[in-house]
Amino acid sequence: MSKSLKRxxxxxxxxxxxxxxxxxxxxxxxxxxxxxxxxCGVDQIAKSIIFQGTQSGAIYLFVxxxxxxxxxxxxxxxxxxxxxxxxxxxxxxxxxFAIGGVAPIGHLTxxxxxxxxxxxxxxxxxxxxxxxxxxxxxxxxxxxxxxTCQPVDFTS
Numbered sequence: 272m273s274k275s276l277k278r279x280x281x282x283x284x285x286x287x288x289x290x291x292x293x294x295x296x297x298x299x300x301x302x303x304x305x306x307x308x309x310x311c312g313v314d315q316i317a318k319s320i321i322f323q324g325t326q327s328g329a330i331y332l333f334v335x336x337x338x339x340x341x342x343x344x345x346x347x348x349x350x351x352x353x354x355x356x357x358x359x360x361x362x363x364x365x366x367x368f369a370i371g372g373v374a375p376i377g378h379l380t381x382x383x384x385x386x387x388x389x390x391x392x393x394x395x396x397x398x399x400x401x402x403x404x405x406x407x408x409x410x411x412x413x414x415x416x417x418x419t420c421q422p423v424d425f426t427s
Contacts, residue, residue: 275368275401278377283407286417292400292407300371300403302337309397309406313337317390317398317414319373321366321382322346323357330357330365332384334375334398334420339387342427349385349425371403375418384420391415391422 272280276292283290295308302316309316316337323330331350333341347354359370367379375384375398390396390411397406398414415422 273402275372275374275377276405277401278367279374279401279405279407282376282417286413288409288413288417290407290409292405295404295406299406305397305399305406306337309408311395311397314339314389315393315396317375317387317396317411319375319399321357321362321373322350322354323361324350325353325355327352330361330380330382332375332378332382332418332420333387333425334384334390334414334418335387335426336389339389339426341425345425345427346385349423350383368399368401369403372399372401372405374399374401375414375420377401384418385425386411386415386418386420386422387426388422388424389426 299305306313314336
């Protein structure tokens with residue numbers, strides 16, 4: 272088991288959640304690939320998108336429904352500073368995860384996080400578990416609680 276996957280499982284276990292991490296096919300880097308593999312709708316995939324403040328260098332986590340896109344203007348307003356997409360090296364260094372497997376929990380460096388309210392419409396959503404091949408199912412409220420992401424409209 273990878274260090275990234277272990278870190279995600281530890282967060283789930285520490286929260287008292289009995290959640291099994293699922294290993295999927297060889298490639299689930301996109302929301303649609305993950306939805307197809309999990310047998311759910313694309314909007315039930317909780318995508319973790321990382322932005323970086325251009326002034327502060329801080330990272331911000333935006334967890335969005337799979338079919339939605341982050342509206343950068345709304346995200347900037349929420350963050351209170353100009354944002355750019357974080358590069359792969361920064362994402363790896365700050366979260367401990369590679370692009371395509373960024374989990375909404377278990378980051379090496381805590382960051383401010385925001386949750387797409389669309390995810391709250393579902394009984395269950397699926398999120399990356401630290402690798403491009405692993406996901407976990409969770410209720411949106413549990414995800415909100417353990418990720419400490421604040422529900423706010425940031426999509427276009």
